[in-house]
Amino acid sequence: MTDKYLVEPDIGFLNEVVGLGGDTLKKCYQCATCSVACPISPDNKPFPRKEMIAASWGLKDRLVGNADVWLCHNCGDCTTLCPRDAKPGDVMAAIRSYAITEYARPKGMAQAVNKINKLPMLLGFPVALIIILGAITGLVNWSPTGEIVHAKFISTWLEDILIIPASIFAVVVFALGLKRFIADIHQNALDAGKTDKEKIDAAEFLKALVRVIPRILKHSKFSQCGENEERATSHMMVFFGFIGLFIVTGIFFVVLYIFGIHGPYSQLNPVKWLANIAGVSLVIGSALMIKNRLAKTDQVSTYKDWQLIGLALALGLTGMLTEMTRLGGAAGLSYTLYFIHLVFVFALFVYLPFSKLAHLVYRTVAMAYAEYSGRKF
Amino acid sequence: MTEDKQAPASGSILVVGGGISGLTTALEAAEVGYEVFLVEKNPYLGGRVAQLKQYFPKLCPPTCGLEINFRRIKDNPRIKVFTLAEVEKVSGVPGDYTAEIKLNPRYINENCTCCGECAQACKMEVANDFNFGMDRIKGAYLPHEMSFPARYVLSPQIIGTEDAQRAKDACKYDAVDLDMSAKTLKLDVGAVVWATGWQPYDANRIDNLGYGRHPNIITNMMMERMAAPNGPTKGAIQRPSDDKAPESVAFVQCAGSRDENHLPYCSYICCMASLKQATYVREQYPDARIYIFYIDIRTPGQRYEKFYQDIKADENIFLIKGKVAEVEEDPDTKNITVVAENAVTGEKIRQTVDMAVLATGMQPAAATTQLPADLTFNADGFIVNDFEKGGMFGAGCANKPADVMSSNQNATGMAMKAIQTLVRR
Numbered sequence: 184m185t186d187k188y189l190v191e192p193d194i195g196f197l198n199e200v201v202g203l204g205g206d207t208l209k210k211c212y213q214c215a216t217c218s219v220a221c222p223i224s225p226d227n228k229p230f231p232r233k234e235m236i237a238a239s240w241g242l243k244d245r246l247v248g249n250a251d252v253w254l255c256h257n258c259g260d261c262t263t264l265c266p267r268d269a270k271p272g273d274v275m276a277a278i279r280s281y282a283i284t285e286y287a288r289p290k291g292m293a294q295a296v297n298k299i300n301k302l303p304m305l306l307g308f309p310v311a312l313i314i315i316l317g318a319i320t321g322l323v324n325w326s327p328t329g330e331i332v333h334a335k336f337i338s339t340w341l342e343d344i345l346i347i348p349a350s351i352f353a354v355v356v357f358a359l360g361l362k363r364f365i366a367d368i369h370q371n372a373l374d375a376g377k378t379d380k381e382k383i384d385a386a387e388f389l390k391a392l393v394r395v396i397p398r399i400l401k402h403s404k405f406s407q408c409g410e411n412e413e414r415a416t417s418h419m420m421v422f423f424g425f426i427g428l429f430i431v432t433g434i435f436f437v438v439l440y441i442f443g444i445h446g447p448y449s450q451l452n453p454v455k456w457l458a459n460i461a462g463v464s465l466v467i468g469s470a471l472m473i474k475n476r477l478a479k480t481d482q483v484s485t486y487k488d489w490q491l492i493g494l495a496l497a498l499g500l501t502g503m504l505t506e507m508t509r510l511g512g513a514a515g516l517s518y519t520l521y522f523i524h525l526v527f528v529f530a531l532f533v534y535l536p537f538s539k540l541a542h543l544v545y546r547t548v549a550m551a552y553a554e555y556s557g558r559k560f
Numbered sequence: 561m562t563e564d565k566q567a568p569a570s571g572s573i574l575v576v577g578g579g580i581s582g583l584t585t586a587l588e589a590a591e592v593g594y595e596v597f598l599v600e601k602n603p604y605l606g607g608r609v610a611q612l613k614q615y616f617p618k619l620c621p622p623t624c625g626l627e628i629n630f631r632r633i634k635d636n637p638r639i640k641v642f643t644l645a646e647v648e649k650v651s652g653v654p655g656d657y658t659a660e661i662k663l664n665p666r667y668i669n670e671n672c673t674c675c676g677e678c679a680q681a682c683k684m685e686v687a688n689d690f691n692f693g694m695d696r697i698k699g700a701y702l703p704h705e706m707s708f709p710a711r712y713v714l715s716p717q718i719i720g721t722e723d724a725q726r727a728k729d730a731c732k733y734d735a736v737d738l739d740m741s742a743k744t745l746k747l748d749v750g751a752v753v754w755a756t757g758w759q760p761y762d763a764n765r766i767d768n769l770g771y772g773r774h775p776n777i778i779t780n781m782m783m784e785r786m787a788a789p790n791g792p793t794k795g796a797i798q799r800p801s802d803d804k805a806p807e808s809v810a811f812v813q814c815a816g817s818r819d820e821n822h823l824p825y826c827s828y829i830c831c832m833a834s835l836k837q838a839t840y841v842r843e844q845y846p847d848a849r850i851y852i853f854y855i856d857i858r859t860p861g862q863r864y865e866k867f868y869q870d871i872k873a874d875e876n877i878f879l880i881k882g883k884v885a886e887v888e889e890d891p892d893t894k895n896i897t898v899v900a901e902n903a904v905t906g907e908k909i910r911q912t913v914d915m916a917v918l919a920t921g922m923q924p925a926a927a928t929t930q931l932p933a934d935l936t937f938n939a940d941g942f943i944v945n946d947f948e949k950g951g952m953f954g955a956g957c958a959n960k961p962a963d964v965m966s967s968n969q970n971a972t973g974m975a976m977k978a979i980q981t982l983v984r985r
Contacts, residue, residue: 214814214855215901218908219885220768226908229901264768264885266819375906 192241196281200238204483205277210269211235217261217271222407223254225559228377230254231261231271238274247285248367250558251377252278253542253549258408259482273483280487283541286360296537299486309345309529313522316341331509333521334445342525343436349532356536357544364545368552378556391555392547399547414475420468421495427461428502447509462506465499491539498527571595573978574659574749576647576931579607580964581956582755583629584971589978590638597747598633599645599661604707605630607757608957611690611781613788613795615964616836617867623706625964630708643709648744650752650933654951654981659747665740667714667724672735674702674710681730682723686715688792691785694800695792700727700736705790714738751951751978754931754943755971758922758957761816761823769815769918770887775801776896776915777887779815780833783917787840797844799915801894806848806914809841810898812884813854817921825940827921828961831858834919835871842876850877851911853884853900880909887916922961945974950981 200208213236218229230251237245246252252275261271280297287293295301317323322341329335365383372378398404402422405415434454438444448455472492476484501524508517535541571594575586578600586598604610609622633639644664652658668678678700685696690703699718702710712735718724719738728736760781763771771777776799778786789795799806811834816822831854838850857879859868871877882900889896890912897912925931927941935952936944942961943954953959955974956967 212818212855213903214818214883215881215903216883216885218901219883219899224908226910228906229908232901232903233906264821266814266821266883268820 190240190242193243194241196243196247197238197241199281200274200277203277203280203487204485205238205270205274206483207269208235208238208274210267211239211271212267214266216264216266220260220264221255222258222260222409223256223404227558228375231275233375234275234278235269235271238278245371245375246278247282248364249278249371250368250549250552252282253546254404254553255279256405256408258405258414259479260409262481270481270483276483277485279542279545280485280539282364283537283539283545286364286545287356287537287541288359292534293537296490296534297487302490305534306526306530309526309533312345312529313337313341313525316344320344327514327518331512331514331517332445332447333505333509333518336518336521337525339439339445345525345529346532349529353532353535357541360536361544361548365548365552368549369556372552372556372558377558380556383555388551388555392551395547395551395554399550404550413471417468417471417475420464421472422468424461424463424465424468424499425495427457427464431458431461447506450510459503459506462499462503465495466503469496469499487539494527494531494538494540498524498531501527571982572597572747572749573975573982574599574647574650574657574747574752575755576752577607577755577757577925577956577958578602578605578641578643579755579757579956580609580625580629581757581958581967581971582607582753583626583633584968585753585755585955585975585978586639587629587632587636588972588975590636591632592979594638594979594982596639597659597661597749598639598641599647600641600643601646602703603644603666603711603713604703604709605633605641605643606706606708608781609964610704610706611788612784613791613840614836616832617863619836619839626706626708630706633708641709642745644713645745648932650952654949655750655984657749657752657951659749659752661745661747663743663745664716665742666711667719667738667740668700668712668735669737669740670711670735671733672711673733674712675732676702676712677730677732678712678714678727678736681726682718683726684718684721684723686717691792692779692782694782694785699723751953751981752933753953753955753971753974753978754933754935754958755955755974756925756931756958758924758961759928761827761920761923763815763918763920766816766822766918766920768885768887769812770889770896771918774887774889774894774896775799776889776894777918778915779918779920780811780830780837781920783837783840784833787837787844797841799894804914805845806841807845808849808851808913809838810884810896810911810913810916811838811850811852811919812898812916813852813857813919814883815918815920817919818855823921823923823940825921825961826858828858829963830919830921832864832867832963834917835859835868837917838871838874838877842874848876851898851913852877852879853882853898854879855881855883880911882909884916922957924958926958945977947977950977953977 215232218224218232224230255275257272257276259272284293322338327335369383402415402419469492501520505520505524573589573594573596575582575598578598586596590596606626612622614621644666646662648660648662650657650659679698682698682700684699686699687693688695688697699715700712702712724738763779785791786793787797817827841848859865880902881904882902884898884900886899895912896916897910899910901908924941938944943958945953953974955971
């Protein structure tokens, strides 16, 4: 810690954090109960007490590039014990939300994803794109006949013309964001005395990442959170639902382009089993999340929280219903649902680096950094 | 004051509560000529102060102050004291109240010489509430050495048992009267001062601080009794689990105070109380280390601040800014580990100590027992004084959390307010 520190409050940042669900931060009187209550906070420079004072002083540079805000899994143990009825867990969530927007480029897009009134535009964009590209390329057949095969309606070519660039876009946006993010969290750790590593060794960092991934898969940190354990279950369902569907999509892609075999697969095919299980898991998991959030009135739920859960549920539901209506022979309905499903898939990829789902990347990197820097948490 | 109100129907004042505030109000009013009824629910006067080892900041024993007050009461024919008495109802208007008082039986009359034969005759023991249950006493007992009135009392728990008869048979002065029964008394008074005091906040409710689960976690009031020469250990500060002399003690400040989950307000006295209790430990065990965990040390005023500075200078006393939020007990040694974040260094501290003292705060009596009168309370149960309406007033800790000095000042002021109600000029 430096001897002299000139506090330069960023009022804009402060107000945004308040608006993103951190409205209780001014109640904090720094008793540090939260740092002790937190089951996953480390002994050296624990969170979230220091984040609470930095936030109330508007010290953006100490928070946005602070890996600790990502180590928090928002279980709410701190909020329950807080003697001032402040909600450190929600303040941490608000800072994370701010950080996602901060590291994402283009800025305008990040801001649009944060606003509910921009939602029709964001969803209208893929709709228009499919229609326009379909008209130009002729890869959309608006009146498919015979046995229901969704590729007859929207060609897999068009699908991939949309989704592949969308994924590349997401990767690029993340890469640019992470470059700044990693530099910032390292600088923050050096300033705060959280690490003794001078520079980041890329190979060691990757090794740390590899060590962290099994913990993430097992949700071992998440399930240490005491106050709302059931969240770990629903999160795991959604998490593995997405992973399962990602694997299925990958197999589809490979089989289609290498072996030239088209879907839909038979219900007896193990890939289809995986797809069905993952889809159901996604639907149930996200429905549970909605239920938990509605029941937990002491926790702040912002638009970005609902946006992500809503998207997960919409993806799962439209996907499963598309399949069910196909099997049921309801052609018109099935094609319509498929169209909607495709719009949500596109939205998932393109808006990923700007939405709350970006925590997937930032939290993973922050946990890997904590592991690399020897932060015992 | 307004002229249209009637002249007082009665010139007397009812003071509810015989602690330091009630004593002060009663004496101040009586010594300027007013008739006072002092009603106390315990069998003795002196309240919480009687339970202390020492006052802060001068570290003198409570005999200093209480004895003088008892002497003044004895000498003053205008004060009528009722112990074991509870106010059941107060009705009327300022200047004209009727109070119904229930007098519980003491089973011992004024013949008592405090010889103690009755206690020796008793076989059964009951928990000693005066010492917060840390020891047991006979069913016939003197509440404490300085009890006023100086008279034994029979616990209602032994009435109807053989012990009661044994006590009666043992008494040479015919002081035991087992036929006593509760009586109701009606008093006409012009003003009522409620000095109903406080109770320590129930530490069992502070789940994360382990009181009730771990024997070596005690409360600050238990520490007072333990350190007091007339306490359960005759003044020896020792661990409840094995009576060992503690080599280290942690004080946990704001245990239930300044906490929206418990008492949202600052209890005012706990910082000074813990600093004072640190001196008890230091005096008895010169090598003991003391850790005081706090949010803010609140020692208002020049004298308290000086007391704090003196404690701070002691190299065996460590003050750590950070609230204890977790405790653990070693099942073998019964040592206590308190966990806090030092907010100055940003390091989590796990301090293992022989015993921990929870600085529990004060809760007004009215927070748990409703006072049978038309009074205004705040959300925490403290009486809000309505001086426009007048007639009834809250004094001392019934009105706000306060130390002895402020309680006495406040109680003196309320004596004046009560007199104004009677005089109405």
